[in-house]
Amino acid sequence: MKALVLPAFERPEGMTTHDYAFARLRQAIMVGAFRPGTSVTIRGLAEALESSPTPVREALRQLTSIGALHFLENRRIVVPRITPARFEELISLRIVLESHAARRAVAHLSERQIDHIVAIDEAIEASILAGEKAAALIANQQFHRQIYTANPDQIAMPLIESVWLQLGPILGIAMEHVAELYVVDRHREAIDALRRRDEDAVAEAIGADIREGIGGFDQQAIAKLLSLAG
Amino acid sequence: MKALVLPAFERPEGMTTHDYAFARLRQAIMVGAFRPGTSVTIRGLAEALESSPTPVREALRQLTSIGALHFLENRRIVVPRITPARFEELISLRIVLESHAARRAVAHLSERQIDHIVAIDEAIEASILAGEKAAALIANQQFHRQIYTANPDQIAMPLIESVWLQLGPILGIAMEHVAELYVVDRHREAIDALRRRDEDAVAEAIGADIREGIGGFDQQAIAKLLSLAG
DNA sequence: TTTCTGAAAATGTGATCACAATATAAGAAT
DNA sequence: ATTCTTATATTGTGATCACATTTTCAGAAA
Incomplete structure (x- = not known):
């Protein structure tokens, strides 16, 4: 042991x-x-x-x-095993839940809060450039959490974190097998939409961020990762 | 005590x-x-x-x-207290989660399974006519669960049940203060859409079912219920 | 070498108890 | 009558232990 x-x-x-x-x-x-x-x-x-x-x-x-x-x-x-189908299900749930949560947070975000979110985004890029994968991951979650929890009556955050937790184990594998993190996020786009108070654009940006980020791994790549995790 | x-x-x-x-x-x-x-x-x-x-x-x-x-x-x-804002948040989450779960279940439902869902719907109506509120409630949940869980890789059910649980306490109050249950559901519409394998129509019917069902209580009615529950 | 058998170790479960923190209520002081 | 104080009861917490189930693995049998 x-x-x-x-x-x-x-x-x-x-x-x-x-x-x-x-x-x-x-x-x-x-x-x-x-x-x-x-x-x-x-x-x-x-x-x-x-x-x-x-x-x-x-x-x-x-x-x-x-x-x-x-x-x-x-x-x-x-720790639950993840099949490609389950993975796809988790990603689609993230998109639905988080674009909804983001939309309903827009009206509650102050300019000061948006400034804070910008700061977090800069911290993410810094972590990536420094090659600190875990730190980048944490900061990225913080970016999303900061937006959704601006809504004081928000209920979705625990559910979203449940999905994050279920994706956690495969994240660990992905981090080991990716030489360097390549930045593909829509954070800038989301921030701009937040400043314009454009709910549809915010929801769209968050959805795209998820889809093109971790969700961007195609089925084949996931299958390969999952087989390595056997 | x-x-x-x-x-x-x-x-x-x-x-x-x-x-x-x-x-x-x-x-x-x-x-x-x-x-x-x-x-x-x-x-x-x-x-x-x-x-x-x-x-x-x-x-x-x-x-x-x-x-x-x-x-x-x-x-x-x-047991958590429920504010009107929290209630509205819970209902909107139900709509988002359940119409998504329903859409993704359509392809997996066999004709036999749809027949079973029809039977559940008939049991709901029987319970309502008999005035058995609790039984109608359970059967209604069963109706929804049966649809969503047809998708074998489905992840959303635990999250949906979390929302149901958070709505539970106010349901109990509502049941006490409503003389008789009036049937306002879109189950028939959902079933027809299921038979046609029309994902959009299924999602729409489920969303409407939630919106016009328990979600149909207007803010004022909820506030009254919540004050009684103080 | 493989398969079967049984003993030992490991593991989850649940009741119990001591302890600290909190709440309750009775009595005193204002 | 109200507020403050204090003693008692209640409650959550966490360690421990006995028990039943499961797993592991050494040794025997094929």
């Missing part, structure tokens, strides 16, 4: 053991630290997190509720 | 205590057995379910992950 290695995570003071376990595992999955098909154990994670089974099991249960993990019939806990 | 009363639920043999607790609580919330703002306790539910805190807490954690419950800062567990 090799020891588990989880991405670093600072534990805020006062955070419960359960919340810590959940946040850390969630983040690990989100950035692709686990490969599809990997199986995890409660005790193993409890040891890695220096705690006990109870809070870890609660965290794992939550992660299964949002599709990040699967409890099999034999009660084994695994 | 008044004893909790949960809707009946038959426990399949071999089902773990945790799964039983989760399924039963989930169903209770889904059909509106809990009012918005209600607070629940781990020990109270453990007693009602004749088990212990551990599996119940796991079930509650899962339910919060899908938006059915909220853990407050003080660590109290409550």
Whole structure:
């Protein structure tokens, strides 16, 4: 049994053991630290997190509720495998959910908030130029999240993050097999549309961003990646 | 402390205590057995379910992950309150998610499956005529679920059910304050479109069904309901 | 070499308990 | 009558342990 290695995570003071376990595992999955098909154990994670089974099991249960993990019939806990069809389904869901969320956020974004989003976009490009894949990934998620959560009554964010989590494992594989990140995003276009308060254009830009970004991998490339992950 | 009363639920043999607790609580919330703002306790539910805190807490954690419950800062567990804006947000999400899921299911539905869906629709009407509100509600959900899950690679169902769960509590209130259910559904239209394999028409019918069904309550009616639920 | 068998190890499950934080309610002070 | 204080009860948290199931693997049989 090799020891588990989880991405670093600072534990805020006062955070419960359960919340810590959940946040850390969630983040690990989100950035692709686990490969599809990997199986995890409660005790193993409890040891890695220096705690006990109870809070870890609660965290794992939550992660299964949002599709990040699967409890099999034999009660084994695994990172879900991804088929090409499932991948395509996830991408189309991202497009539908996120263009909707973006559209409904437009009216709530202040100029100051848009400035902040611009700053995040610049951070993304900086990370890419520096070759820091994980940082670029996190910043890209932050870019999207910042837009959608501007709507104070917004409900979609947890659902969107559920989809992100389900895409996480394949993201990790993709990052390993892509020599350098090539920037193909529509962020500039989305920002311009935000400034014009053009809801249709914002929704369109976000949809295209997703379609041409990770969704741009064609079926063949995905199949190849998935076979490598077997 | 008044004893909790949960809707009946038959426990399949071999089902773990945790799964039983989760399924039963989930169903209770889904059909509106809990009012918005209600607070629940781990020990109270453990007693009602004749088990212990551990599996119940796991079930509650899962339910919060899908938006059915909220853990407050003080660590109290409550059924989320619903504002008119949040309600409108939930309905628009339902429309987006479900018309998308319906569209992507069309190609997978066999004639036999469509026949089954017709049978469910007839059961809905029978329940309405018999005045059995809860049964009509369950059957209506079954109608929608049956369509969406025809797509074997479908990912959206858990997200859709998350939205249903968040609408559950207000459903319970609505059922109490509506003397008789008036049938305003587009099921027949959806079924015809399914037979024609007309994806656009199916998506449109499902969207209209949601919009004119529960979504049809205008803001004023919702505000009244929500004030009663204070 | 392959397959079968059984013992040992690993694993998920759930009840219990001690502890800390929070809420509740009774009584005192203003 | 209202507000503040304090003691009691309630509640969430997390570690631990016993149990049942599953997995793993060494050794025997074919």
